[in-house]
Amino acid sequence: MKSNMNVCILIPTLNEERGIGEVIDGFIKKGYTNIFVIDGNSTDRTREIAESKGAKVVIQSGEGKGQAVIEAFQLIDSDVIVLIDGDGTYLPEEVDKLLEPIRRGIADHVVGNRLAGYEKGAFTWMNLLGNKILNFFFRLIYGIELHDILSGYRALTKDVYKNIELEKHGFEVETELTVETIAKGFRILEVPITYRKREGKTKLRPIRDGFRIASTIYGMLQRYSPGRYFYFIGLFFILAGFILGIYVTYDWFRRVSHYLLAVLTTLLIVSGLQIIALGLISDFVSKSNAQVRKQLMELRKEIEELKGK
Ligand SMILES: Nc1nc2c(ncn2[C@@H]2O[C@H](COP(=O)(O)OP(=O)(O)OP(=O)(O)O)[C@@H](O)[C@H]2O)c(=O)[nH]1
Ligand SMILES: [Mg+2]
Structure with missing residues (x-):
């Protein structure tokens, strides 16, 4: 206390x-x-x-x-x-x-x-x-x-x-x-x-x-959490891709071909996955950084304590 x-x-x-x-x-x-x-x-x-x-x-x-x-x-x-x-x-x-x-x-x-x-x-x-x-x-x-x-x-x-x-x-x-x-x-x-x-x-x-x-x-x-930051953006892209995809597939069966939308669907899903991968990497980098920073802070404290003696 x-x-x-x-x-x-x-x-x-x-x-x-x-x-x-x-x-x-x-x-x-x-x-x-x-x-x-x-x-x-x-x-x-x-x-x-x-x-x-x-x-x-x-x-x-x-x-x-x-x-x-x-x-x-x-x-x-x-x-x-x-x-x-x-x-x-x-x-x-x-x-x-x-x-x-x-x-x-x-x-x-x-x-x-x-x-x-x-x-x-x-x-x-x-x-x-x-x-x-x-x-x-x-x-x-x-x-x-x-x-x-x-x-x-x-x-x-x-x-x-x-x-x-x-x-x-x-x-x-x-x-x-x-x-x-x-x-x-x-x-x-x-x-x-x-x-x-x-x-x-x-x-x-x-x-x-x-x-x-x-x-x-x-x-x-x-x-x-850089990981989460990218995961949510990635998820958003994938979700948008899926919604478009459902529409494209539905229309496909009605014989109309939507090349542009089909390309966009794939693009959104692939981009989403890539952004999530970026998130994984960022998470890793930031975790190692945080560890280094914590060690530095502890070191600084130790030095100050030594100086005080
Ligand atoms: N120094 C300084 N203080 C500010 C400034 N803007 C607001 N404040 C102060 O910050 C505190 C919070 O502002 P409020 O207007 O109360 O905002 P709030 O608490 O989110 O909203 P309400 O209380 O519902 O009006 C108050 O004490 C304000 O006087 C500013 O530009 N400079
Ligand atoms: Mg107030």
Whole structure:
């Protein structure tokens, strides 16, 4: 049990004057006084309120929640970061639920699962549906039992937040945090939390951001399992080939000859098989790479330990 970890509460904000004060107060009341607000150039009183409550406030150098988080991860050096929205949707009182598995040493990254306990009206119907579809899609292609990969309330150890590689600047950040964690072999765990209706205006654009997140989920599959990434594309080609093939055969018997479609059928099936073969090779390469990376990380740790002596 690690009881003396230092914890930094990280809050990305963009015009959250209605929620930010209460969020910071909640953490201070719980004894978490190291609070870092990374602000996206709010035009309201967000920064002023945060500073008056004793938080450290930094204005991000770029735009978007993702960029803010990337920048903050470089600036912070605590043992653990707790990431939370500044809109009052998550409860500071529940922070120990997220920290407990890290203290016990059974997880490196803990995610608050909102779907377990959301209050009425906390999700718009569109956001709830979108969340369910995206999580289902994630489970289907990754084969990992997670239920709220887009949650904004998380705790991450330094090993995680200093080693994962984030690239996207917008609302894809939660997807990246999740996938990078599992791709780098860290342990991720979900705990049930409460989710409330937000204060102030949303910054999320459900349709645009939903599509961006879906494409990030699929795109990042290549990092987690290049094999699977190609298998699904391959399968899609083969399926398309078969459907066309059924049509061609059906028509064949009706005497009409469809040379072009017959060629396309074969092409799709053969391409599909080839893409799957590519997947097998990629899987092999990435597995050997991961092994080398893990050994390097262990070596680096050993060197640091030796230096410390
Ligand atoms: N620094 C920074 N923070 C941002 C930016 N965009 C959003 N945020 C903050 O990121 C957090 C999450 O944004 P939200 O608008 O709450 O998005 P959401 O939680 O997915 O959706 P709702 O809560 O349903 O509106 C909030 O604290 C925002 O203020 C940005 O460009 N820069
Ligand atoms: Mg929010």
